[in-house]
Amino acid sequence: MKRVLTEYTFRTDRVDRPLRLAVASDIHSSAFDDVLEEFGRCDAVLVPGDLVDRHRKNNRNALRFLEVAPDYAPVFLSIGNHERKYKHREEFLQRVRESRVNLLDNESTGFHGIRLGGLSSVRGDVPDKAFLDRFEKEEGYRLLMCHHPEMYRDYVSGRNIDLTLCGHAHGGQIQIAGHGLYAPGQGLFPKLTHGLYDSGKMLLSRGMTNGAKPRIPRIGNPCELIILNITPA
Template sequence: MLSEGTLTEKGVPLNRTKENIKRLKFLHAPIYFVWGNNDYEADPEAIYKLLCEVLANAHHNITTENNGSISVLGLDCCYYKEARLDLAMENSAGEYYILITHAPKAFYELTTEDQKNINLVLAGHTHGGQIRIFGFGLYQKGGLERYDKTNVLVSEGYGYTGLPFRLGTKAECHVITLKC
């Protein structure tokens, strides 16, 4: 289970966030979380205590059933902290690298050499533009794209910012199955 940030935001009661995390834990899967800008605007210390694994410029190595290895790399939110791939990669041992970042721009701002090390990027932040009129919005729509040799999935997420609604974009949650 991976979360690319915006688990909560300022004004959302902590009990609601606790209940959402409790529901995720019911799935009996590890939860990896990276900070989003709205998480920093709420109560980061309280949120940190609720989570199992926070990947803020850090990684977690996973051994697959056939003894392969995947490194899940998490970057801190580039709007409030420095996103440091060098720290996330330190002592990582994956044959396959998944980068989780709240804002897609954190991946696109990496050097070309660093981008080549990443197999899959999972990001969000944009909410698909939240409000789109005739297909146009402030941010690009979410979706899966190929960037050089890296798959980049930008989720439109299920929240909103400012105005409590969406127009021309859908709320979404992704289930990804990796076959190694």
């Protein structure tokens, strides 16, 4: 599967050395060996949800990712809707906790001057606002993984959080003149599909693979791995 590499750079006075981070959203238990070399050039790999695919009969690639990816860089995973709805959810999350992958389930951690948080997908419309209240008060450059861009729009935008990484929209599946046709959670003609929004406070990935079901083709909308550079101001 062909993927494009898209780079973004942000400057802040709250890191003391440049950080190169791979943002690998919406892997959906697909093959990933083509990006391992790029992972090895990064300080960390961030997976803002949907490492598994709840529609697959097995998730061998997701389980292999837990074993292999940390050989190349530290890995941080937040919970997307596929992890939440997966019928083997608890078993899978236990495998994550037993692996070298760092699970951020409405939690945060420090990483070279960054406060890295994971806001988990929820069954209803309201995420863990108590976690967000705590997170926006933490010291350092606040970088949040939040799988759903519509959750960012409704609950994160306007908070004291420097940058939020989202996925889920799959780039709108079919792009015509820069506009997407369909996105889960937004329906037809979504407004949030890829790139930067909210004055650069939200970065939305097109996703690493085509996770739509039924398998709608992607047209004018390549899968992507994002490289996020955070450098001292």
